[in-house]
Amino acid sequence: MNNSPPDGRSAFAPNFAALQHRPRPLPLFLSLLQRETAANPAAMQRALAGLRKYQEAARPPPPAPMPAIAEARGAMLRGYGGDGPTVLFVPSLINPPSVLDLPGRSLLRWLAGQGRRVQLLDWGWPDAARSGLSVAGHVEEILLPLIRGLDAPPDLVGYCLGGTMAIAAAALAPVRSLATIAAPWHFAGFPEEARTALAQLWAQSRLTAETLGVLPMEALQSAFWGLDPARTIAKFADFATLEGEAASSFVTLEDWANDGPPLAVAAAREMFEDLFADDRTGRGAWRVAGMRIDPAAIAAPMLTIVSAGDRIVPQASAPRVGERIEVAQGHVGMVVGSRGKAVLWAPLAAWLDRHDAEPPTRRRG
Structure with a gap:
């Protein structure tokens, strides 16, 4: 089954609409811009200038995705080469996995050169057959079968919601080690206003999602913007004066x-x-494949990477198990920012190296 976008471009960089329609949803962005700059016409002009510059920026053709070496329910396991132990990266269901493989700032390609056989789970695009897969269902029917199809237990690395899902997988299948990057587990650790806003968003979007079978990416984007509306506008105002590599990186x-896939309705629910709303993971009540998932019961070595500057997944929501690395960069900056290699890539590689000699472990109980 082909779950690629209908225009045939890379699953990492689909062409949803003309560039002048970005950021998505543009009407909401413009409303936010007007509200945030109403008392400052000069700031409004700078933000609008940055918006136009972003829409008109030259863009190189997107790179083709790496070859698929396995498939499950339309999701692909993509190989990045390299020798040595397999490390499998699990990205979030939200936003494309290409954040781990951006040109010139690819954590995956760098790690493949450090003595690792690197693989990436590309969730693909949810179709009608996957609309009934919950977050747990994605673990049960996609992630676990792919892990069990490998020649040997992998090191598992999960980013954002992918880290939450990787914890469940590590509780249910043998892994060499588990590392999570900016992964939420104690959802009660999110600010109450953020949880309230997300509950309101779901109340407003549920009927649409249930009718379409997916929650459109635009609905999720509005939630992200709502976490820090002032910064959402200010970064476009700043972009108006950026040049060179800094400008290219922003684009x-x-x-x-702005190129994220929709979310299967059952996963959104x-x-x-x-x-x-219910913090089932943090309360120890989340079940996957019939088993209650407890990170503390995972026997494999565990690493939790968090950031004090993360506005998307606050560090208070992180799992409280294993070793811990704290960085200062934001949710995305820790992975692809100018200091990403020093603060995250190299420490992650060093931690994986320390556990090479340890045998793979199975879940307890």
Whole structure:
């Protein structure tokens, strides 16, 4: 089954609409811009100038995705080469996985050169057959079968919601080690206003999602913007004066943020109702494949990477197990920012190296 976007471009960089329609949804962005700059006409002009510059920026053709080496329910396991132990990266269901493989700032390609056989789970695009897969269902029917199809247990690395899902997988399948990057587990650790806003968003979007079978990416984008509306506008005002590599980097990251897939309705329902509202993971009540998931019961070595500057996944929501690395960069900056290699890539590689000699472990109980 082909879950690629209908225009045939890379699953990492689909062409949803003409560039002048970005950022998505543009009407909401313009409303936000007007509200945030109403008392400052000069700031409004700078932000609008940055918006126009972003829309008109030259963009190189997107790179083709790496070859698929396995498939499950339309999701692909993509190989990045390299020798040595397999490390499998699990990205979020939200936004494309290409944030781990941006040109010139690819954590995956760098790690493949450090003595690792690197693989990436590309979730693809949810079709009608996957609309009924919850977050747990994605673990059960996609992630676990792919892990079990490998020649040997992998090191598992999960980013954002992918880290939450990787914890469940590590509790249910043998892994060499588990590392999470900016992954939420204690959803009660999110600010109450953020949880309230997300509950309102779901209440407004639920009927649409249930009718379409997916929650459109635009609805999720509005939630992200709502976490820090002032910064959302200010970065476009700042972009108006950026040049060179800094400007190119801004365009690349904004395009990534605006090219996300929709979320299967069952996954959206579980995320909003069971995770954000009910904090089932943090309360020890989340079940995957019939098993209650307890990170503390995972026998494999564990690493938790968090950021004090993360506005998307606050560090208070992180799992409280294993070793811990704290960085100062933001949710995306820690992975692709100018200091990403020093503060995250190299420490992650060093931690994986320390556990090479340890045998793979199975879940307890």
